[in-house]
Amino acid sequence: MDPTASADYSYLRKLVFGLSQNVLDPAHDYLFESRLSALLRNQGMTRIGELVHHLRAQKNPLLEHAVAEAMTIKETSFFRDGHPFEVLRRELLPRLIEARRSWRTLRLWCAACSTGQEVYSLAMLLLDRSASLAGWNIRVEGTDISNQAIERARAGLYNRIEIDRGLAARHVLRYFEGQGEAWMVKPALRSLCHFRQANICGPRLPFSRASDRFDVILLRNVMLYFSQEHRRALLTGIHSLLSPDGVLILGSSEQPADLSLWTPVLSGGACYFKPREPS
Template structure:
């Protein structure tokens, strides 16, 4: 792959997915795209770049985006965002949404499903307090392949050992040979669907809680600002945004305020602060 061909690939990925691929990541692109070449019977990465530039092979374009998308995730990843949900956000919304008895949560980069299923298990554990409520968990991703895997709720031994408490594994999973499947009652709590964050998502409506974690780090500054602007409009008044441990809105967007009590938690600028944990819910983790 020549420098010019790599630039074609970088421009394609930026336009199609928002991914900002640094010039020193050519080795990563080459390692991930060689299997794509084999799958489409392309003799070289140079040929792949020419096909992308021609814009005539949509299946190939999709495969390239899929190959370059990072899908690292695991159950209760980083713990803190789920402790915040359990001990701070749910007690708050139990009070603030008492009249409507409705709660909408969005996982904006759901990957293979461990994040939304972690949320669903927390909510299942708190079901008695939310009796009669309408709770929606929307989980989206740019990769159709990982969405299909997520829908099955099937994970191997390594995947269920990463972050998942043994008590919840026993309670909500059934073993099938070398794999485990999360129960139908948990799977039914999550609505999975395709979404490219650089495209319009206003049709999804507004959410009380948005998990947009470990995805903006792959975007350039302008794309981050654009996505965060539209995420802000997708948040209901009093809503909460949770981002990854290495992410921040500081210096990126003035549409959010950070919460001094919780790292990675943000509210819309002008909304009241979330406040300290109240620990009203029974522990699930």
């Protein structure tokens, strides 16, 4: 590779790591071209070199953030991987609902929710039980580093391909209304879901211990992009935000490096983690 291009990619990898803590593999440098093509067009640029020259010449936090955002992988779908949602439906939510019967409050958080399908999937599981949750205070929080992903999540508008990936017909009919070729989340589902942009590897997590703790936290398919050091710090912070009887669900290929804070539980083809008292 020509040394200038190699230096440009190295600059961009460092920039992305500095802002989102995503570690990009130099073997995948070719991805910069496709992932940054829309951003280059919007900036009236044609080459990565121009972008890097511009970023080096003057501080532009908005553009830097847009680069980091464009480089994150936003792959997601409704009820992704099936098993964790089945375990939530069958085992975890009934147990938590029983335990919270006198508080009548449930708090759930998808810590890297991309375009919102994971958040709406959790909310559908809860609304499916609306008969037993009437009058409860329920919040499903969704955060992601990408502003664009959060805007899409808030809009709650999904195309036919996105709807076909993971949604049963009964859920489409009950919780979505057709809008031309697309489907819009109905108000009852939307009212449980709250979205905001946040970096989960920043100096502070987007929620503090002082507010109520969470009953369920989903941190799925994002830790694999972080360094070991950031994974460890993030899981320590997440641990402090979970209720003692709450659960953490990671992606199917992810697990905490340090099991001193977590008890893994295998159930129904999925694995979830219960917080342990720090020793």
